[in-house]
Amino acid sequence: MMHGEIAALLKRVERGELTAEDAMLRLKMEPFEDLGYARVDHHRALRQGAAEVIYGAGKTPEQIEGIARSMLAHGQRAVLVTRLSPDAARQLQERLPMMYHEVCRVGVFGKPPEPDGHGFVVVATGGTSDIPVAEEAAVTAEVLGSRVQRLYDVGVSGLHRLLHELEPIMRARAIVAVAGMEGALASVLGGLADCPVIAVPTSVGYGASFGGLAALLSMLNSCASGVSVVNIDNGFGAGYLASMIDHLGD
Amino acid sequence: MMHGEIAALLKRVERGELTAEDAMLRLKMEPFEDLGYARVDHHRALRQGAAEVIYGAGKTPEQIEGIARSMLAHGQRAVLVTRLSPDAARQLQERLPMMYHEVCRVGVFGKPPEPDGHGFVVVATGGTSDIPVAEEAAVTAEVLGSRVQRLYDVGVSGLHRLLHELEPIMRARAIVAVAGMEGALASVLGGLADCPVIAVPTSVGYGASFGGLAALLSMLNSCASGVSVVNIDNGFGAGYLASMIDHLGD
Amino acid sequence: MMHGEIAALLKRVERGELTAEDAMLRLKMEPFEDLGYARVDHHRALRQGAAEVIYGAGKTPEQIEGIARSMLAHGQRAVLVTRLSPDAARQLQERLPMMYHEVCRVGVFGKPPEPDGHGFVVVATGGTSDIPVAEEAAVTAEVLGSRVQRLYDVGVSGLHRLLHELEPIMRARAIVAVAGMEGALASVLGGLADCPVIAVPTSVGYGASFGGLAALLSMLNSCASGVSVVNIDNGFGAGYLASMIDHLGD
Amino acid sequence: MMHGEIAALLKRVERGELTAEDAMLRLKMEPFEDLGYARVDHHRALRQGAAEVIYGAGKTPEQIEGIARSMLAHGQRAVLVTRLSPDAARQLQERLPMMYHEVCRVGVFGKPPEPDGHGFVVVATGGTSDIPVAEEAAVTAEVLGSRVQRLYDVGVSGLHRLLHELEPIMRARAIVAVAGMEGALASVLGGLADCPVIAVPTSVGYGASFGGLAALLSMLNSCASGVSVVNIDNGFGAGYLASMIDHLGD
Amino acid sequence: MMHGEIAALLKRVERGELTAEDAMLRLKMEPFEDLGYARVDHHRALRQGAAEVIYGAGKTPEQIEGIARSMLAHGQRAVLVTRLSPDAARQLQERLPMMYHEVCRVGVFGKPPEPDGHGFVVVATGGTSDIPVAEEAAVTAEVLGSRVQRLYDVGVSGLHRLLHELEPIMRARAIVAVAGMEGALASVLGGLADCPVIAVPTSVGYGASFGGLAALLSMLNSCASGVSVVNIDNGFGAGYLASMIDHLGD
């Protein structure tokens, strides 16, 4: 089902000729492409308003190539691949043009859009070791069309570094707070900002950080309003949500 | 510092006469009211764009009354009190007009605003037992100026109940997904909607639900994009964030 | 004790000449073969109605060969080896004919039976990364005489992929639902099907999936009736049980 | 949609006039009854082949009465209410005839069917304190049309009590193994029987039983084939599944 | 053994007439008073330099009275009783003069000393609900001879409240940081102060605070140097340690 058809269908809904449920279900019943190992969904853009993403972990380069080719062939302009090892990236680049962000292990096929959000997204980290996860968030938001301002190494045990950056914090449309260990960054940012703060616990740390559990629990218990949490090390999810909020309009 | 003064200060920042940090810090150094047992913050509205909220658990009715009076005296139009027991509510109502929502144990002093968001918020539950937490979210969002549509008892083990409500799900500006036990509601909603989904695990259930831990972990691991999570039973936090997103504009 | 003898013994029970307990205990006292490192049980087929299985992890190729030869020598037609590394498989294949399923690391000695169940078993996965565990289930069920239909990558964050396959789901005799991360697949399948659903959490995922714990808890808390759970990554156990249910008759 | 209509619809599927998906989706879109606090599903029997069940915990007697009346009015012959406190039971019995099993806190409206399964279900417990959970399983299976044989207090620390009951164990169509503390009963039964064993960990015990976690983990790790597990104290779920297996035919 | 004797013994050590170990062991072998249910230690002051403390939980008023009388009879000037219920306090006050701090459930027999430390101790809390634990710390430190400055409700989600109190924070000799939920207060204080910060997680909160576990892990993972942690709700331990540090001299 092509975009034109989808639009026509929706028009009929607007005119009352079709209920929303019926239209929706027709769309859902449309054939997706079954590659055997994956079912590629070519109208997901409709349902979720974003480019398709491939979770690279546990897939072979061949599988990733197959899924990406199928998406690009159906008109997807940019395809993001997360958790892509340098080795797999090299193999993919030999077959298909792909930009690879090594620090966060993200590959991008195709051409990301120009920034078209309503504001900008701040991505902040507590320390230097949180940067890989933060870059996953930042690159994701950029590929999805958001401007991103990075504020790295502004952890709460040196408050002045954070207070020095009050302006972007006060003006952001969404903030991604990336921190391991005690995870207090999200609470402090939540108290300073008046936009949604998406907290990303990281597995950085040792001992009683228990692989990010300490930061996760800390962030879930934040006293600041407007803070919500995604999975440990889930930079992608935070960047996706931040960009989604950045694009919510009028 | 009155609203006029705050505005003047901000004007100076715009004209370049004052840096943002300096302005911010002045605001922060403004006297708050120290009641001994609490420090009431009279320009929080500025910083976080919302009515002040009192977390009622662990406070005596006298303390709650003191904080609320102080807020109302400083011009706050509506004050929300969460986790307020029926007993404490009765004692408060004898002294100060307050609307009390018994099912979610929320009290409201003052007069909530007319809905002024950009869309509406869907609050959905997996089962009947999740309703108290959902109502905390719904009432919070309403008091903060959002229209709310409730979709209760639409758990994923009876999908048709959920598919029957596709229209509001597709049109919402933000969705609050409240579920205990296996918490799968957030993933399914996240796959259907194209707006932020705020997942609230509840402590409903028994045995291996471990007080909401099962639902919490399930929601944190959601494969759907656009889903973030707040603390177990934190209806308030979800309603607050949903309303914040509903008011993000242009 | 040969099959004929077993049958004779059971006849005597039917005729009331022997109590069931006495017969059972005689059988139990029969010599098994003690290889030193393992006690191979040659009348397990009687007690559990299935081919013997060797859990390959933690056994040397020599030990596996010894156990398999002993079983085949006692008339076992097919012997399944689970968790068999490619290296060990290669060593075994040099000595004894064995079919090796690399994706799920299962080896099969001998000749599996023709399908002789009453229906068919559906094996479904939430994502591509769950396929190895799913294949362990599918191959196990096939070796034990069941027909298997695979439905891979039908996770709940893209419901239409699952709804597209309603027919096999409605007709299956038993369903194996394999999913990591939030594990919601089992609940959704449990709500759609009217046969037993055997849920297999997988260790796929990262962060707060805690090695499959999130999926495990989610599945244990399923609101759908007819769902039960086996150990994380235990594809074998689920395939075994599904085939057992497929063979329950009249 | 009445039973006749459902049958007609299914006939059309058989004749190839309608795809299964289309039929299924029509059924799913059928109006259920929305009581405000619950959505009562009147063709669930079709989808899951069993009487509707009300999870009583967290519902008021008024809510339970409302749901039960709605079900009975739509032709449901028996309605099971689990986790029903004696107080709530008394209130309900004043308004609507209901049989109440106090030891397992289960209420039954209407008239259960005669046993119509293919065999019988064994419900076994490790100790005396596990009986309430076992009775929930047994009563559930009976109300759903299965014959049940109870084997109580046959824990593995006194093996002869279990070996004394080998006959019913060997002949059962499904076994429900209810045990707290170390939960070894499921493994031993799984090794003796050749039918599915559904393990129910109970929260009986103290200290390192951690509310049933010890038994749950033990049962999930069972070395015996054919064993699967339901939630801690979930007698209902086990009885439901056992009866479903008992009715699987031809 | 009286104080004079102890001093004499120590003199002999200084003169080399006795090894330290011998002296120590003689002291340790001194008779304590065996009350049957408790062994009251009358030279603990020597070993640990502080008044004896009675942990009130799990002791009857009679046992507490017995221990306290024994201590006072041996010359102890002040005896602290922690975790003393109001009921038990009333019973004790009928028999023996005791000051009772109801908010933190601490009783004090005898007459606390004048402040004799080298500086002062700051006791800070994140919120109002943390005050009972904070008061246990404050009263303990005061009874042990320290001056205490209380800074309550200075949680990190409203940083300006904390920054308003920079002076005492910069001047304190030791800081007790009491906070539940996300426990970030300790890290922020640790970054601002240059004295030891003793973090006390509290069990205040709900859901994923897991009885104080979230705050505990957060505090253990603090990035700020100079922070150490005591048990959840252990106000006494923190006050004791803070006062010990306050008295370390020259």
Added chain:
Amino acid sequence: MMHGEIAALLKRVERGELTAEDAMLRLKMEPFEDLGYARVDHHRALRQGAAEVIYGAGKTPEQIEGIARSMLAHGQRAVLVTRLSPDAARQLQERLPMMYHEVCRVGVFGKPPEPDGHGFVVVATGGTSDIPVAEEAAVTAEVLGSRVQRLYDVGVSGLHRLLHELEPIMRARAIVAVAGMEGALASVLGGLADCPVIAVPTSVGYGASFGGLAALLSMLNSCASGVSVVNIDNGFGAGYLASMIDHLGD
């Protein structure tokens, strides 16, 4: 089967007329008494060499009375009931002579034997609050025929109290070390004694004691040789095992 018969059977085994297994299985197949709610085992003494014990938690006084009467009628001289509430004890004492130890909630029917072990058992506690669990151990060992020496309140934070009691520690045949909180008592005793030390963690404590988990883990990790652990608060199990060791002879 009476004692004489058992003896005769064993004689035949000695003479080689019967294999041990055959004898054992005959004994096991002997009828036990099935009370419906419990299966009372009248030759357990043979198998385990001790008086039968009734775990009182979760049993009604009527059930306990029934089991006890059945045991006494079959010649058991003493019957121990653990976890017996004062209320249930009062009801039982009205019907059957029973000695009740209120501090540890243990009841004893019949007449305990004279001490007949090879030495004596030391039962030690870290603090006063551990005494109830310690008494359960001590009374159990006494009823089973051991002499017991109690060393209460000898926790490791006041080593001299422990060193004062070196003699019984060095001479004991078995030591039961009962401690909550940090559970270090078992390690220190294990280092001093040269007999088996049975460690009993208690649920005494608060916060990060997590209901005895801290003490349990600490004891399992003991560096001292000869230490083993029983369940949290399982005074009975420790007393039973200590008395069993005390009776191992020649």
Added chain:
Amino acid sequence: MMHGEIAALLKRVERGELTAEDAMLRLKMEPFEDLGYARVDHHRALRQGAAEVIYGAGKTPEQIEGIARSMLAHGQRAVLVTRLSPDAARQLQERLPMMYHEVCRVGVFGKPPEPDGHGFVVVATGGTSDIPVAEEAAVTAEVLGSRVQRLYDVGVSGLHRLLHELEPIMRARAIVAVAGMEGALASVLGGLADCPVIAVPTSVGYGASFGGLAALLSMLNSCASGVSVVNIDNGFGAGYLASMIDHLGD
């Protein structure tokens, strides 16, 4: 202090010339050998009645050699080294005669004694993969002078393998039950035997075995009397304790 001196000292205690405590403390104050990285204790045999043991993990071959030489030089006849890697073993064997048991990674310097216990120790395992831990227990007990009977692969899911070995189980002086996964072996053995059963959970397994936690909890919750537990994979500790019990005499 040589053995003769120790004996003389003890004689004086017997004659009442010296209290036990004084004697003990003198012994304790005896110089041990301080190697810098370890303090070798040359009268531990006195205190604990056994050969000294070196825990090899985390020590260099040089450190192990140093400690062993020091022990042998002071008259120790046999020295056990646990958790010794094959590499480290090879290096040690080049310098000092040592017997190395590769399957359990135990080295033995010197000459173990002839068996001199009162009976024999049974070491049983649930499966083949538990053998390395079981061998650590068996070799330890043998080096400490006990006879050992091994019963491997007698797990409870095939009861007849266990019942086949009733005789040694009934006659043993102590039983070591080694099992991973569900850990039920200890309960079943505890119900059959009338001697102490020492349960060793192993880290064998996967998924919800959580590195041995499932077996550990299961064993701690054993309903059988006479069962106690040591740390996961602690074969040494179990063998040590079993041999200690085997040597308790008269």
Added chain:
Amino acid sequence: MMHGEIAALLKRVERGELTAEDAMLRLKMEPFEDLGYARVDHHRALRQGAAEVIYGAGKTPEQIEGIARSMLAHGQRAVLVTRLSPDAARQLQERLPMMYHEVCRVGVFGKPPEPDGHGFVVVATGGTSDIPVAEEAAVTAEVLGSRVQRLYDVGVSGLHRLLHELEPIMRARAIVAVAGMEGALASVLGGLADCPVIAVPTSVGYGASFGGLAALLSMLNSCASGVSVVNIDNGFGAGYLASMIDHLGD
């Protein structure tokens, strides 16, 4: 801002010309050096009274070099790098003089000060395997200007080794107690000493030590007063705090 300027600023505070807060905030707003991947803080010495420390884990040698050069260029005399691998150390030593302590993986740039504390710090370990963590503490304290006395391998299962060292324990200004496994060392030291005891749990051990969790919980539950805890394996944090206490004066 140079040291002179800082002093001048503080003088103005003393003269009342400037409030402490204003001075503090000016200092905080001073530019730090932003290296892109890290924000190097050149007046931290002022705020926390100690040399800057680089947490080496997760930083490249280039990043560490950059940060260290920046610090040294601003007048820092000594810079500590923790968790520095031997490889990274070698690379760094080729470019910049650095002393490397291999056993604890700590590097030191520049010249540590002469000891200038008020007493000395004891660093004690339970076993040989705890030495690397202990050395991290000891080296840290030494670099920060404290004298350190090491007491290694004095675990509580051999009390005499500890009692042999009573003198330094009684005289220390602060004690760092490093122990894995059961972590009892902190409690015993806390009972003997009258100075602050900083407990460091280590991840040494296996099985139920759960990576240091057992020792951590044990130490948090210490009954001895004056004990506080830092993160598992956090030798640096303990050494830093001990030295801070050692320098608190008059």
